[in-house]
Amino acid sequence: MGRHSCCYKQKLRKGLWSPEEDEKLLRHITKYGHGCWSSVPKQAGLHRCGKSCRLRWINYLRPDLKRGTFSQEEENLIIELHAVLGNRWSQIAVQLPGRTDNEIKNLWNSCLKKKLRQRGIDPVTHKPLTEVENGEDKDAVGRNQKVTSVSNELDLLKAENSIKETGSYEQRPSLISSQAYPLEMEGSSSSRTINSRSNSNLMNHSSNKDLFLDRFFTSHNESSTTNCQQPSDLVGHFPLLLNYASTASLSTNSNPSHWFSQMEKPFDMNSEFTSNTKSEILPPTTSSFFPSSICYKPSITFPSDDITAASFTMDESRYWEASASNNNSSSSNGSNSSPIMENRMLSWGLTDCSACASDKEAQINLMESQQEEVKWAEYLHNPLLMLVSTQNQSPQPFCNEIKSDTHLLTDALGAIVPHNKQ
């Protein structure tokens, strides 16, 4: 991995982040917001460039991140979205709350592409490989077939999944109508140019589709009362996301990528973590949507004047300490079944879940944990505890603050992990 030119000049640190650095960045941003990223490292006392800090925050420290393996639903959605959006990972990520574009990109490159190829589907065009090899991919027929082939991909994936987990997969009707997308494509006459950053994959998609997608996503992500696009116009033409949104309870106005962005003054961000907002980004309450492999990183609620407590699930801490990494599987398969993962879930995730189930019990939990000698290994899983600990503040307010969304956490996790209190 290289180093930013600015890092060379200033002899800034590069590479993996240490817990101390994470703590500093976390503390700074939760307290003051990021403001201008280039000034963050200086203000936070970090020897990193602002870009690096930004990346670290977005991809790892952000409190609304969901970690753990991708569910089948999520994978299917990514495939469907990729068929429509191409490699526009950030736009795909918008439709998967709690997932970062980097995470999705990695999943695609390491896993989904392979899966599709194994099934004879070209991951770039989403058409059968035989068809791609024959070179017929430039006409409208090809586009139509592309859409239907997405359904085929999903059918294959679903079939495989149902074999693995008989009965566990909740059949979802194909989200892309074989007619809807071509209809929209034909109906649009826009000549809007494609973003110059478009890659080769993206270039496979017409500018019409770009326009349509922009229109759709704008409408979808904004208030439904907006006048620029009637939602009803879109429902018939492009059921994918609306359908998914209704199925998976995705919020249309809780785009996590907008959180913390452009914060102009300290604590503005805190308002973003009010209970009202939080509940919207939380996952659907059906445990079937998120299988057991998912470990949520619950939302944080901060009081207006300081960070008193928060919940964090840091399940990817292998790089913090070599000794920790030995026990930590970073692979995407079955990490929840490892003792480490269980321990994490119980020691952290479930502490929080306990709060969901019973505030009182959770308070006791947290108070007990405060009294304990805080161990390094625990910090690995919950950097915010560092804040709590170092500030000698009671985490109690957290238990109260998180109340509003705790039922959702319980629903999401309760079925996942035995609700045992350690």
Next chain:
DNA sequence: AAAACACCCAACCGCTACGAA
């Protein structure tokens, strides 16, 4: 046991877009 290989993923690079001066 150890070397070789494969895979995963966090982090970096280089680029463009955009707004302010």
Next chain:
DNA sequence: TTTCGTAGCGGTTGGGTGTTT
């Protein structure tokens, strides 16, 4: 209009880890 600084995006890389030989 131009320049500069910043944010954000997608592609790529390299180190760590797991698996195979």
